[in-house]
Amino acid sequence: MTVAVIVKGWPRLSETFIAQEILGLERRGLRQLIVSLRQPTDKAVHELNRRVTAPVAYLPEYLHDAPGRVLRALAAARRRPGWPAARAAWLADLRRDPSRNRARRFGQACVLAAELPADVTWLHTHFLHTPASVARYAALLTGLPWSFSAHAKDIWTSPDWDLRDKLAEARWGVTCTALGLARLRGLAPQPERVDLLYHGLDFSRFPTPPDARPARDGGDPADPVRLLSVGRAVEKKGFDLLLDALARLPAGLHWRWTHIGGGDRLSALKAQAAMLGLEGRIDWQGAKAQDAVIAQYRRADLFVLPCRTARDGDRDGLPNVLMEAQSQGLACLSTRAAAVAELIEDGVTGTLVDPEDPAALARALESLLRDPARRAALGAAGAARVRRDFGSDSGIDRLHDRFTTSNRQSSFMPFGGCCALHGG
Template sequence: MTRLVERAFSYGYLSPQALGAFLKEAVTAPRRLVRLLGAIFKAHKTERKRGLMVLAYFPKALALGHWCRKTGVDHIHGEFAGHPATTAMIAAEVAGVPYSFSAHANDIVVSQALLVEKAQKAAFVRSISRYNIAFLDRLEGFPTEKLELVRCGVARASLKGDGPAALGDGPLRILYVGSLIEKKGVQYLIDALAMLPTDLDWQLQIVGGGDLADDLAKRVHTHGLSDRVTFDGPQPAEVVARAFAKAHVVVVPSIVGEQGRIEGIPVVIMEALANARPVIASALSGIPELIEDGVTGRLVPPEDASAIANALQEIATDWQAAAAMGMRGRDRVAAEYVVEDNAGKLADLMKRAG
């Protein structure tokens, strides 16, 4: 990983490489330039702001294509279906090589501008969930035969350690890890905690930051829960690992956010299950493909605080069953969500496409 990071680079929007690539295309390949710009304008008639963003990085994408052709790159992959895939399409046409892209969640829900066209030209489209495959299949003209299911994942090394310690005389230790933004639905977790019986001992640790941090802290105070909830802010990986090790249960209360923004299959669920921690998560998007209710965790309806509260009570009441769900969840992650295995599958697809 370190070696790859050291090789990373970027072009400035007005860098000599970007502006030079645009001028070179205008002189040596004007028809291609006009065709690409025409496709961008046509696809973004109703999404002008997004179209302007594409035009802003268009010279950079051309420069990337020239670099790929010069250095002998034989395949380009965009990791998301929005702007990264558009960049891959432009660069691949300039370089004369095949390209592909991944479909996660927001990148196919928030905007479909150019999406079908990019898929039709791509060698393949990698989807991280069956939910996404069904969504894309409903788009007119989308080449469903090009879809390949390749999951995200966690490192094999994370599948270690024992399950959580049994509930003793101490509190039920609840953990939330993630951004404090609308689509994460943390407010519903806080409301759920206010519904728990007064005789249930619990503590919530929140790891992460975001625009809603202050509002959520006020919500905790309003419910009179400040002595039971800690906001630890963003933390490095080793601190997050210790939080998983200490937790009894992890809650992922995702909702549909502004402009339809939605989770794919949150990696935090994979991380929790890799640690054999039982998970309570929203029945949303691709999440039910990993969290099977009562088997590998508990599924609750989005925006349903009472359902989260009920699930927490059940876990506190029947700890043996909860711990068993965590262990079965680890087995599911080991079988389908190991990043080394899935990166290998993606690499094989790129090799075959080249």
Template sequence: MNRPPRDDTIGIILKGYPRLSETFITNEIMLLEQLGLRLHIFALRNPGESKIHENVKKVRAKVTYIPDYFWRSFFAIIGSNLRLWLRQPGTYWTAFRFALLRSLRQKSSSTIKRFSQAAYLVERCLDSTPVAHFHAHFSHGPTTVAFFASWLTGIRYSFSAHAKDIYLQEPVFFRQKIHGAEFVVTCTEFNRAHIEKISSATTPIYRAYHGVDIRYFKPSFAHGFKNELPVILSVGRFVPKKGFPVLIKALKILRQKGFSYQAYFIGGGPEKEKLEALIARLDLNDNIQLLSKMCQKEVLEYYRQADLFALACEVQEDGDRDGIPNVLVEAMAMGLPVVSTNISGIPELIAHEENGLLVPEKDPEAMAGALIRLLTDAELANRLARAGRAWVERDFDNHKNIAKIGELLSRVLARKPLAQELSAGPRSAVAPENHAKAEQRTFTFSTEPVE
């Protein structure tokens, strides 16, 4: 069903909306709208979170929820798929066969589930909400839906790849999704290089840092600590890749060496009970407080009261890792001296000894040593904090960085060739050659998964 686009609306496909842990996506949508782009959100799930970011209220885009739990919406999903099959049996069958074979070979229902959601989106939603282009966030489920929606309609798509979705994804299908896309955006140069190694296509792959609103995150530099008892802050979901056990062990070393402090970990997540048990076992209940996830306005107050920020990110055995954690950018924007690990894209944000300190992953002694340096050297802490703020202003202003994504989307809508690279600071990445192909791109899909 190669239906011509009847609108200039971009369909944004998300795994869930709104999500407190994906504030950067809300900010991107809001800023793209401010640039004049018309958006409609297709969310694969309603997270139903009790707290939402204040910028959600500023987003004008309507939200359509695509059924995620088949047992709740079985007849609606099956009905949409049957009607679409009757309307375009050939296209539907080849796409369905691809999804079915892939699910059978992977021994997982994920691909056929995403295909069914794409068919529902196409049959149920696009007549009332026509779109000219799809853009998905995260290269696994949401991009799979965009991939099949494009197959079923001929509407082009692009996607943003972030972290876990890149490194835990089976590379063959990932390569096919890259090949079908108009362009790919990712949030670190480390990710961009990794995706280029996977891809055999000439699809342009760009790096655009998420960034933060530097007008919202305003520092209040102080010489020395703000608190009589130094406050160490860490923010992130309580999941293994954030490395909270390492940070807890580092804080135990600090206390053994006679340092007094108060630490706050803001996050919440599946590892909370394990972290509480470790804190109790190390007799740190008086020093470390675990706090539930908060909206950005609430976290901002903790940034203002903190003296240091630490995040002990690590790479998991299955490859899961962060890109550049947004909380590190926020902390640096707030003028906090930061300590983190030298993995993934973090060294693109933190230049060791220039605007922060980096230590090896999974090394409590090294993390403790870096924290002690900042606790005992006010000149160093102040210098790194000021340099960190300047670094964020230069390369991580989200208004500037999202404008680059807006330019890409605008050019795709206008069928104009894409630039070879996004204008950026000195760390800009050169995108692949042969990008001026938007007008010539046609979508062809093999009916069988590639082995």
């Protein structure tokens, strides 16, 4: 069995959970072909991604950049028995979503169908929005079965009609939070086809937590409490709320905040920090590979991630960075947004406040900044919980079993491709 794993981009610094899953399945003997809709844009690459040996193929990101390749694929697609069904599905989607993006996904699906190696027997997609559209159309063209892993933005910003159609046609799917599971099962014609599967962490990639952290309490201007946040500068992460909260802290309380991540709101956040007079107390480090991120977890005293629901409905699932921070015994302060409460029990394994409330966030920050013993207790409890309940091995074992069992049970005759994708 070879599974074509369709992703939006490869490799991506913000998607360690995908790389972890692909590597885990690879180590269990599952052959995979990674198919990316985009070329990589991050300058750094995680060591985790480098360990993956599966071949990588890139579809034309913009159809006009590869007209010959696209036209050949369209001509081949029209000769396939699955062409009428794929074209009808795409036209129905196009009527409801008359966008260039929708046209691009159909063209990419035709290229994928035309260039799939003959040994590929299954399609699997990460995210139920654009990658799943490509997988769905390609599955209709080729007759191959497909499945999905749904995460966060794809669940909450995709229209219901789009999700319903995909849930009706996918053989099965998994999602990484109970919150997301409830939404998908509510839309699926066969809810039992969608299961909960937390990403978890491969703890072999993480050192044991530090024995102890300095008892910083914000009283020494030469040794401030070290705050850390890791995440893209996008609305749902709530970093603008964190800046407002930091500006409310007493002048005599000494702290320093480090932010790791890129994102299109980074310039706006820096401008906000300057307006609030905070720029001298912040380190903007940009996107970093995971070894550098882990080093920062170990140096920090408190991890802060003030998640919220964005105006377009986008929200986090269960942010991996919270699990990573807890793996290093780092106390976490977050919000009751998204599925954070599925990981953090307020007052026991971390601290949660209501989202969109910078005053409450400031009060929690001040309390934790002044109390190193409380931080240590929360960090130790969080580390014990995450290592007990959020390891990745059991989930990857379940996925591997699902793929192999599904492949044995499939009674289809694929229409098949005849030549290899252009690899990368």
